[in-house]
Amino acid sequence: MTIVAVPAGWPATEEEARAVQDELRGRVVLDEPGPRPGSGHVTGVDVAYDDGLDLVAAAAVVLDAATLDVVAQATAVGRVSFPYVPGLLAFRELPTVRAALDRLPCPPGLVVCDGYGLAHPRRFGLASHLGVLTDLPTIGVAKNPFTFTYDDPEPARGGCAPLLAGAEEVGRALRTRDGVKPVFVSVGHRVGLAGAVAHTLALTPRFRLPETTRRADALCRQALRQATAALAGGPAQGSTRRAPAPDGGAGVPAHGSAS
DNA sequence: GCGACAG
DNA sequence: ATCTTGTCGC
Structure with missing residues (x-):
């Protein structure tokens, strides 16, 4: 198993990171x-952490956007x-995530992120950031309102209300199921807010x-379990190499997996 | 100044 | 995010 390296020049301080955001946000479409x-x-896309081993x-x-069947999947550690x-x-x-x-x-x-896009202190959350780096259309769907405010949407699925930063609408609080807490949708890159909401409902x-988030969450947790196990028991002798795993924890699911 | 704060 | 038992419900 290869471990993804932190890119050269990656910000090391909060000041540097904020400067990168201020520089890149102008590229959001x-x-x-x-x-x-x-x-x-x-x-x-989603991630899981092991703080002790410093792994992500x-x-x-x-x-498939029409059937919601899994078409392909991949992981990285x-x-x-x-x-x-x-x-x-x-x-x-x-x-x-990029790896x-x-x-x-x-x-x-379309890439659906677990978190925010435009709804961000500097209007450049991770969905926008990923979009700018890859030029893919992205949206963010978050589970919490972060620092933003909103009025409770109508209780039926589809009910929505502006997510506000002061008077500015930075996203929507969207009820995806009858009577349950809303999710918080914002635009990432190359997608409009109406489209982001429509995709989230779909x-x-x-x-x-979203099914995307649920599938990615389950898969990254599995990948993390596999990685921690490998680091705990695998490399004790240096570079023990086993027979190639059936799928390495990634790749396309078995043919005919569609229901 | 203090607290809150996506994952 | 992650730590965690039982519990209520389809």
Whole structure:
């Protein structure tokens, strides 16, 4: 198992990281409507951490946007590249997430991130950051309102209300299931807010969180378990090499896995 | 000045 | 994010 290296020149301090955000945010594209919901690919990305071993595992899971069937998936394991600081999440997750995306055998289409895009103190959350680095269309779907405010949406699925930074709408609080706490949707890159909301609803036929996020969450946790096990018992003799794993924990699921 | 704060 | 038992419900 290879461990993703932190890129050369990656910010080491909060000041440097904020400067990078201020420099890159001008490259965010906000005037494209984005992919049509229900067509092409939709890819979920997520990460899981092992603080003790300083590891982060990332997963990218590609779904068919029409059927929500898994089309492909990939994982990557890296060193944690930045401490957790609210507003600087991207610097902690992006190198490993990008590695997982690079390992996909097909184009990701729209990328759905676990967190924020424009809804960010400097309007450059991890979904926007990932979008600028890859030029892929991205959105952010977060579980918490962060520092933003909102009025409670109507209780039925589809109910939504502006997510506000003062008087500025930076996203939407969107009810994805009847009577459950809303999720917080914001634009990342090359997608409009209406499209981001429509995609989120298309991805939540059964649960509060998008299928993309749920699949990526399950896969990155599995990859982390595998990585911690390998680091604990595997390399005790240096570079013990075993027979190639059936799939290395990544790749396309078995043929005919569709229901 | 102090607290809150995506994951 | 992550630590964690039982518990309620489909």
